[in-house]
Amino acid sequence: MNITNLTSRVMLATLNISVWRARRFDTRATQEVEAKHEAKDIGRFNKRLLTDGATSYKEVCAIGNRARALFDSHSLDYDQLGVRLLPTAVYMDVAEKLRALRDHFDAATAQFLADYPRLKDEARVALNGLFDEADYPTEAELRRKFGVRFSVLPFPDASQFGIDLPPDVLHGIREEMDAKVLGAVKTANNDLVGRLYEAVQHFANRLYGEGNVRLDVADKVRELSALLPRLNFSDDPVLTEILAKTQEQLACYTGAQLKDDPLLRLNVAERAMEIEAQMAAFMGGPPPTLTREGDMPMLASASRLRLPCMIES
Incomplete structure (x- = not known):
């Protein structure tokens, strides 16, 4: 970096x-x-x-x-x-x-x-x-x-920090500033991923849940998928991959598409769980359990399906 x-x-x-x-x-x-x-x-x-x-x-x-x-x-x-x-x-x-x-x-x-x-x-x-x-x-x-x-x-930019101090002292201050910058970047990236994690987790739970799926089920994930790549100022490769996967595998579906297709809902929910696990690992936490038992019938072939995204305006 x-x-x-x-x-x-x-x-x-x-x-x-x-x-x-x-x-x-x-x-x-x-x-x-x-x-x-x-x-x-x-x-x-x-x-x-x-x-x-x-x-x-x-x-x-x-x-x-x-x-x-x-x-x-x-x-x-x-x-x-x-x-x-x-x-x-x-x-x-x-x-x-x-x-x-x-x-x-x-x-x-x-x-x-x-x-x-x-x-x-x-x-x-x-x-x-x-x-x-x-x-x-x-x-x-x-x-x-x-x-x-x-x-x-x-x-803060340590390279622009020039004051009248002995070189070894100034070098130590600049190293400390650089360390704080990297820590701030990690904090910011965890904030970014944390927002997406919460939205994706809620999205997956709604897809696995019983009953009718509301038409707004995908709205928050789609909204964040449009905004968060612009906030990824560090271009962290893992974070970039997470954002791209969310956009390509989750945010490309509308609520209407998910509401009308139970098989698609299950497949997209499993993808959401996989992305949840990757986000949890990025933030240094344990990955979530990759099942939601008791909420929706599991289809044996669902995890192998990769259905095409269909974007509607």
Whole structure:
């Protein structure tokens, strides 16, 4: 693995999403409950500061959740809290979509701020004696509690680390940096394989299970098979093989094809189990048992079948 090449294919990225929590711990209410039940430290009473009718606030939160889901799905685990690895292959797509989501977030926040006086009045009625004006920030304070910030930094490159230290000391620091880079790559690749492993395992279980197969049975595997090769910035050969097998042997089938053909379902499920075992070995875990007894009749010739993929639009 060429570390210098790696540093040009991935970057460090963070996404910070700020939203006012609209909840507040109420000391007085907690004390009243404790006194009524003659108990101490039995819980904490947290007030919801807005009613269920605060749709503009819910919209801000929903957009923030979509931005977080987009960022997490297109980036990989890193060994530093709050920082993830973002492959350059997906940077432009992610940055463009996050900019659009940030614009939606800002517009939704503006709508919520316009609704805020009315929503506070509604909460005053709903909370009755629990309402406390001090729980509610001013509009200026509230505005500062919302935001979406996307940032990137270069991936650490020991060859570019030049400071005024004795050569032997500097050499040791660079070796340590290189070791951390390789460890980060392993963490990222395990994250990538782990996502696929979970999807393929669920896919196989659904195919082996009794009853009708839903039309969406293959959707998650197909979605990941389209995305994950773009996140494979290290070009690890074993990982590349796993992704290719998943694409060629599992993701090429639609739910409709699998629903209508029990023999095809069994064959594809067995292929999924084989790929599961390869992924488990990649992550350093024990391979899964290559049978699913009691769920679907096993056909003696199924493991030798290799049915052609039939892709439908």
